[in-house]
Amino acid sequence: MSASATGIGLRLADKRRRERRWLLAGAGILACIVALAGFGIGALAIPPVTVLHILAAQLGLADAAGIDPLHRQVFLAIRAPRVLLGFGVGASLALAGAAMQGVFRNPLADPGLIGVSAGAALAAACIIVIGPPAIIGASSVLRPWMLPLSAFGGGLLATAAVYLLARHEGRVVTSVMLLAGVALNALVGAAIGWLTFVATDEQLRSLTFWTLGSVGGASWASVLPTLTLALLAAIGLLRLAPALNLLALGEAEARSLGSDPARTARLVACFAAVAVAAAVASAGMVGFVGLVAPHLVRLLVGPDHRVVLPGAALAGGTLLVLADIVARTVVVPAELPLGVVTALVGVPFFFWLLLRSKRTGQGE
Amino acid sequence: MSTAALALRQASLRRGRRLVLQDVTLQARPSRLLAIIGPNGAGKTSALSLLSGAASAEAGEVLLDGEPLTRIGAEALARRRAVVSQGARIAFPFRVHEAIALGRAPHRGRTTHHQDAALVEEAMARFELLHLAERSVPTLSGGEQQRVQLARAFVQLDRPVLDGTARWLLLDEPVTGLDPAHQVRALAEARRFADAGGGVIAVLHDLRLAARYADDVALIEGGRCTVLDTPAVVLTPERIRLAFGLDEASVGLFLTA
Numbered sequence: 255m256s257a258s259a260t261g262i263g264l265r266l267a268d269k270r271r272r273e274r275r276w277l278l279a280g281a282g283i284l285a286c287i288v289a290l291a292g293f294g295i296g297a298l299a300i301p302p303v304t305v306l307h308i309l310a311a312q313l314g315l316a317d318a319a320g321i322d323p324l325h326r327q328v329f330l331a332i333r334a335p336r337v338l339l340g341f342g343v344g345a346s347l348a349l350a351g352a353a354m355q356g357v358f359r360n361p362l363a364d365p366g367l368i369g370v371s372a373g374a375a376l377a378a379a380c381i382i383v384i385g386p387p388a389i390i391g392a393s394s395v396l397r398p399w400m401l402p403l404s405a406f407g408g409g410l411l412a413t414a415a416v417y418l419l420a421r422h423e424g425r426v427v428t429s430v431m432l433l434a435g436v437a438l439n440a441l442v443g444a445a446i447g448w449l450t451f452v453a454t455d456e457q458l459r460s461l462t463f464w465t466l467g468s469v470g471g472a473s474w475a476s477v478l479p480t481l482t483l484a485l486l487a488a489i490g491l492l493r494l495a496p497a498l499n500l501l502a503l504g505e506a507e508a509r510s511l512g513s514d515p516a517r518t519a520r521l522v523a524c525f526a527a528v529a530v531a532a533a534v535a536s537a538g539m540v541g542f543v544g545l546v547a548p549h550l551v552r553l554l555v556g557p558d559h560r561v562v563l564p565g566a567a568l569a570g571g572t573l574l575v576l577a578d579i580v581a582r583t584v585v586v587p588a589e590l591p592l593g594v595v596t597a598l599v600g601v602p603f604f605f606w607l608l609l610r611s612k613r614t615g616q617g618e
Numbered sequence: 619m620s621t622a623a624l625a626l627r628q629a630s631l632r633r634g635r636r637l638v639l640q641d642v643t644l645q646a647r648p649s650r651l652l653a654i655i656g657p658n659g660a661g662k663t664s665a666l667s668l669l670s671g672a673a674s675a676e677a678g679e680v681l682l683d684g685e686p687l688t689r690i691g692a693e694a695l696a697r698r699r700a701v702v703s704q705g706a707r708i709a710f711p712f713r714v715h716e717a718i719a720l721g722r723a724p725h726r727g728r729t730t731h732h733q734d735a736a737l738v739e740e741a742m743a744r745f746e747l748l749h750l751a752e753r754s755v756p757t758l759s760g761g762e763q764q765r766v767q768l769a770r771a772f773v774q775l776d777r778p779v780l781d782g783t784a785r786w787l788l789l790d791e792p793v794t795g796l797d798p799a800h801q802v803r804a805l806a807e808a809r810r811f812a813d814a815g816g817g818v819i820a821v822l823h824d825l826r827l828a829a830r831y832a833d834d835v836a837l838i839e840g841g842r843c844t845v846l847d848t849p850a851v852v853l854t855p856e857r858i859r860l861a862f863g864l865d866e867a868s869v870g871l872f873l874t875a
Contacts, residue, residue: 263739264732266715266751359709500723502709503770506672510703511774512696512724556754557710 274561277554281568285341285575292337292575293329295583300325300333331473339472339480340578341571343537344547346484346529347371348570351544352551352562353491356498357522358417358426361549362607365409365530366541368431369438373412374405374527374534375464376442382464383449383457402483406531412438413523428611466591467540469578476536483532488567490525494518495559502557540593542600543570549607573599621684623647624669624699624786624817626843629678631664638664641678642843644836648784651809651818653832653849655825657862661841662821663704663790669819670701670788683783696724699786700771704794707763711754714747717766721774737776741769744807746800760795768792768804778816787811789820793827805831825872829853837861 293305300308308329310316318326347365354363354370365371381404416438420431450461463471497518500508505515533540551565574592577599581590625645631638639661646652646669654662667673668680671687680687682698690698700721708717715738722734742748745765750758755766768789775785787808793801801824809831812818822828828835828849835852837845839861845852859869 261736261739262748262751263715263737263742264735266713267719267731267735267738270713270716361710496723496726499720502712503717503720504703504706504708506703507701507706509672509692510670510696510699510701511721512691512693514692552710556716557712558716 270556270558273555274558277551277561277565278568281551281565281572285568285572288572288575288579289337289341292340292579293333295579296328296333297586298324298328300329305329335472335474335477336469336578337575339477339536340469340575342477342481342484343469343533343540344543344574344577345567345571346480346487346533347540347543348547348566348573349488349491349563350526350529350533351570352548352559352566353494353498353522354413354526354544355548356494356501356559356562357519358420358431359502359504360426360428360431361552361611362428362545362604363426363431364542364545364604365526366539366544367604368412368416368435369442370409370412370416370527370530371534371539371541372439372442373415374409374531375539376445377404377408378535379446379449379461379464380404382460383453399479402479402531402535405535406527409527409530409534410523413527417519417523464534464538465593467538467593467596468581468589468591469537469574470582470589472536480532480536483528487525487529487532490521491529492563494521494525495563498522498559498563502559537592540574540596542596542604543574545607546570546600546603547573549603622784623681623683624819625681626665626668626675627679627681629668629675629680631661631668631673632676633664638841639668640841642668642838642841643678644843644846646786646817646819646834648779648817649812649815650833651812651820651831652834652836652846653820653822653828654836654838655822655828655852656838660838662838664841665836665838665843666701666788666790666819666821670699671695672701682786693724696774697776697780697785698783699788700774701788702764702767702771702790702792704790706767708755711756713752713754714758714766715742715751717755718742718747718769718773721770721772724774725776734773737773738769741772744772745769745804761797761800764792764795765800765804768807772807772811775816778811778814784815784817786817786819789818791821791823793822793824801827825853825858826874829874 290302290305294300294302304325307316308321308326311318311321351364355361378401381400416431416434419434420426446461446465450458453461497513500511500513501515501518508515547570548562548566550569551562555561577592577595581592581595584590623645626642628641628643630640642665654665656662668675718738718741719734742751745768747765747769755763771787778785793804796804805827808818808820832849834846835849836843837852853873855869855873858873
């Protein structure tokens, strides 16, 4: 055994490990650079040096003297929560997408396309227009959590419905999965149409926000719960990476290797629903991030979930912060809805993937 | 070590409403290669799925070295037996060496990545996959993918005998889709695994290969194991003609003279 341990097997394994480390390091650095841009760009430009200075001062590492108070205030009250929320939302959607693709054994399982975001949004919209169920009293501690909680319930139901519909004899049928998504999205479209009809003016404004997505309203009050949920879901999903790798071999193969595919599927459904709920409850429906980000990572370093999951989270967060920069700068002083920007990038990408999967005959 | 065996004891299996196996008793032993033969739909794959623990018996029991399979934890079981099923397809473009390395999953934390890499390399050499090591599995031909699965099963087991216990290789039509040279090579590897003390159970359609490589042959017909004996006893023209419904003229096509 030791004679061949210096051979090609080890070289290949080590090469793959190095590639993965470089990718994660690169993605991390890129995320920081894009975040700096996100902090700086806007009606009031804040130079990167000033951003770093403010950050250092906030952490007690530097003297706050010499910082323009206006810069400081715009950064702390507007830019920082906005960029952090954008990053958290993008990372959650991408991570949920990557994990769901693993369970569905299908690279097209995006939370938006298969109706999970829609399920979450519908449940949240019901809470906004109809109000929380009567048993939740006005002063209950649960009240501020009603939106994310109901979004979680809606997302979980939608995931379970699509998974059960599309699974046939241990594999997922792509066409059924996508059609179930079409049906769910249509159902939500109709329901939101009806809610629009009965909604008050104020409710109407939040409804538009749900359907198109935005991180414009970010405040620390909305950022913290979102990031907490996103982090919880991320920890849960990252731990499932080895099980998702085995699932790629097939359900029966995963079982014969000592893994429990049904348990993996249940856990992914729960954690992905938490991640999507966190994203949808604070930023509405933002499509395609969960499709594009995992694919970029897979193209670069292959499909090992131990790197696809963290890589997709970093890439998704970065992409969403970038999309938000575009959304708030191209039509100044107005803002484009975030969902419009991600769809402009995501739809051509989706078509390309669809054509490619047709050619290679994958995902049958 | 007299109980060292993988065995079905009057096992029955139901799929939906149909009883696909009824009172099947058969036993495979270490250092031997057991071939399971029989007509299509007779229950060969069902018998293998009982033996691997993929399905659980409705009645009767499945014993691994005298212990009911249901009492062995999934990961511990995965270190003692590996399964290669028919037509498995990998879902993402894993490279050949990565896909084979997935077989090390049940040993996570027990071996170093140097040892794992050495085992993967050995298995790639065994199944002539070294030149394909960096290819992505879904782009390979069916036969090449089958060899990847076999290599994965070999790294899953480490060695034919480990810690004094025989390991088990369960193969469902392992040579289907392989060219003649690779059929012979795959069965020769299974044979070597048995000669080194491991146990092999293989569902085979090619009766000549069964005659050439197996120590024992089990004939399964209509959900029952009708005979389990040496190839010389089981693979007689008369028995094969009746079991497969062949006429006297064609039975010779499938048997060694």
